[in-house]
Amino acid sequence: MQTVPCVTVKNVSFWYGINQALFDINMVIPQHAVTAFIGPSGCGKSTFLRCINRMNDRIDGAKMTGTIQLNDQDIRDRTVSVEALRRTVGMVFQKPVPFPMSIYDNIAFGPRTHRLASGRMLDELVEKCLTDAALWDEVKDKLKSSAMALSGGQQQRLCIARTLSVSPDVILMDEPCSALDPNSTHRIEELITRLKTDYTVIIVTHNLQQAKRISDVTGFFLRGELVEFGPSETVFTTPTRTETDDYINGRFG
């Protein structure tokens, strides 16, 4: 599958203080596809994910070298505003974190921040985002009630809807299903598969079956290095490296 490159990563290394977490990562993430990162805990896949929307900026002593380009634009360029970057590259976290406000306000928060819509337009945007995140039917009658009262799976779909609300190009997902039951996981996986027609999805997962089911491209991280990166069917059936083979066949990790 040859598609348009979306995120181009060149020679990225990353340090937390003196501990190096990533070693010379290179990859090209295709547009409008699902790219999955797999690997044992502490292998750097989440750290790498957080580099793409510069969420590591806030960590004291963190340092990154190399370049990450989003549609040919260096995301760490002086002229790039981190707010605009994070609007373009949205993120869904491991644990669903709804804001302590109503369902409506949760979705409207981003658009209000970036002045994308107001009044009637905002209502329509909220409905569209909730529909896209497959949550609208469940919450349409209680938009004004607290988002904290939703179930875990609903909360995670709310967080996805919230991410969609600022119309990103790329959606980063950091183990979005690990806190959810199988049924909710299934619904989110369906959702991810649908999202890739409009968005580029990059997902970190511990669940190899999940990576196999939903991803088009898979990257395998080990001890801060990108060991293998390629089409999922190749990585999962005929990996080129023995470490990958061992990991996906459950011989370690």
Next chain:
Amino acid sequence: MTQLAKTPVLLQRRVMNALFQVVCGLCAILAILILGYVLWFLLSQGITYFKPSFFTNLPDNVNPALGGIKHSIIGSLNLLGIALCISLPIGILSGVYQAESSGKLSHVVRFLTDVLNGIPSIVVGLFVYAIWILPYALKHPGQGYSGIAGGTALGIMMIPLVMRTTDEMLRLVPQSLWDASLALGTPRWRTMLLIVLPAARNGIVTGVMLALARVSGETAPLLFTVLGNEFLGPITGPTDALPLRLYKYATSSDPVQNSMAWSTALTLLLIILILSILARFLTRAGKRI
């Protein structure tokens, strides 16, 4: 393999467990008993003059039993209002600074805040007296003491308390909430204002109420700043306050006024109670959900 039989170690552990449970329980009961006794004593003593005229009249030197403490209540509320106006903006904003910065200056500020917190209230009163009232009185003989100065002294005492609570409460807000907001491209200030501060609001309000309750009973700083008054004076001149009135009545030679001191104390307690309930109610109503 089963080792469920009672061994000496297990028995010893059970005894210790029971012992500590009893000791902790007794201490808890003791703490409540002391509080309850104070409240009951205050109620039983203060109820005598707890009637409408007590709240609507000024002190009556001819017939003390008909007197009231209207001016002290108004005076105290004014002082607390001024103290809030001074301490809330400074305390909360500097608390935000404390929670958000990790530089050297923030350590210095935190240390100095703790020092300020430990300064005896009478020193704060003296301070306001020395830099404000005395110079003013030297220029304008017979003037200087004022409700504004007293409120300022109480405000100075509240700043470190409010600042410390704000700092602590903001630090309790989980990082994940920050991340969720920042990941939407929300600027830091907007995240703080609309997500983090509201999440910490209840704790901050509680802390502010505790600070307010603490300074509302302060007598020492008021002696040097508002002086006390038998009449309802303007806020720019000597005014009265409940702790001052309490002190005056408690040390009075008139038994009626001695008894009224208890009623004054009860009034002070009730005002704090009402303010606390009001604050809880307002934060609940103000919460969007």
